[in-house]
Amino acid sequence: MNTKMYINDENLVAGITLKNASELELNNMALHVCENEDDVLSNRVKLANFLQCNVNDFVCANQTHSANVHKVTLDDKGRGASELSSAIPDTDALYTYEPNILLCTFTADCVPVIFHHEEKGLVGVIHSGWQGTVKEITLKMFNQLVHEEGCDPKGFKVILGPALSQDKFEVDDDVYIRFRNLGYAEDFMYYKEETHKYHIDNQKTVKKQLELAGVPSENITIDATCTFISDEGFSYRQDRKSGRHLSFIMRKS
Template sequence: MEPFVSTNAAKSPSLFLLPSWMGRDDRLTVGFSSRLGGVSASPWSGLNLGLHVGDRPEDVVRNRELLAEALGWPFEAWTCAEQVHGSRVRRVTAEDRGRGRDSRESAIADTDALMTNEKDVLLASFYADCVPLYFWDPRQEAVALAHAGWKGTVAAIAARTVEAMNEAYGSQPADIRAAIGPSIGGCCYEVDENVLRHVRLLLDGTESLGMAQAGGESPIIIPTSPGRARIDLKEINRQIMIKAGILPTHIEITQWCTGCRTDLFFSHRTERGQTGRMASWIGLGRGAAQA
């Protein structure tokens, strides 16, 4: 069953929510935006949430406000980083609340994963094919987001995030819930030998998980022509999560492909770079948790 469920409220952004998590704790908001419902003009038409793509800053900020309003959260809670396709994980404190919401200059610098146990902080990060990774520890009441393109994936940002949550909050991997959100699928993501070399090095260290096959390529590498292949970043990240100690039954993985569905999502690859950005988000409010 698809874990990210589309919602289409009248006069509101079209969103993809994770009800299997939100149903367990009514303080939790978690999901992924679409390209539908915002104020941006072409080529960022709709709900562009990225300040770095050439769109009018005032339109991007208005789109972010519209998303916050749709979630029932104050825009002041929106907190984000300036992503660099790395593997740095940053702890977000109460003093960081609101950083990056209306300007790149105020965003948390050089960071691709954010985590917090503060209430009323809405973590957000941005995508147009890369893989959004979500983490929630209901026992320690901590949450995290990680942005995983191919560089972040091969740098094991998923494992780095689990390690950071353990160090900061005492989160045990077996307690952590994880989710892998809408992103480009193996059906659409063809790469060259430069990328494949890094992916194979990663897979060589994870053979015990069945990611690699003796005498051949991994099931998640599908050769297409000499020196080129399609790769499944979602499945690679799922396996990294498992190796980091997250239980397979605690991992949700989407089937939505941003490359296939440009009617719903921005896709940097399919639209040749002339496109906007979606957002992932996660946050815990201060209300009483469900019994």
């Protein structure tokens, strides 16, 4: 099972699945972009076995590059795990207090945000493509957790998983302007004269959003793996038919 583990202890498991030529559909984990749903489900079963849980412990959303957040309860267990129709609709951020629920987010260049708050027993995932970033989904999620759930922002530990690197994330004026209008992303962009393109670091922009929400910089880890360059990366920019990574976190009871 080609999976990079970020946390694997008695309390938590967190990580990301990687592209692998020896697996079905290269280890694609997404039902919304696949050639054969049974192959993707087989990959998910392998992941569940590897993590010593059940596929029905998974909770997945129908991601739409929104800024919508969903608080996962026990009633949500298994949603989107075996079929698209039951996935949580129009949502790109999930969090829960419940143990033994594997929160899932799917990416292929977008930034996966994986986090936990030890004191609160809370875990979560966010899908932040550039559209989610300019909608400030991460800032919205963490402000909600601080103000509505009473989380001390200093208690969060956050991992930003593999994503499209700044070198490969080139955009035209329209996207550049939306990042510039955030008011805090200038340091994470540059202009390339030869191509007349702007290059944006989406991971560092998301990191800044976390810091604006009060999360200490030292509590944020960036996985610098570029999904476009890495042999283990799924990249939509490189291949429109690309599969998807699954980033996950689960608190154990």
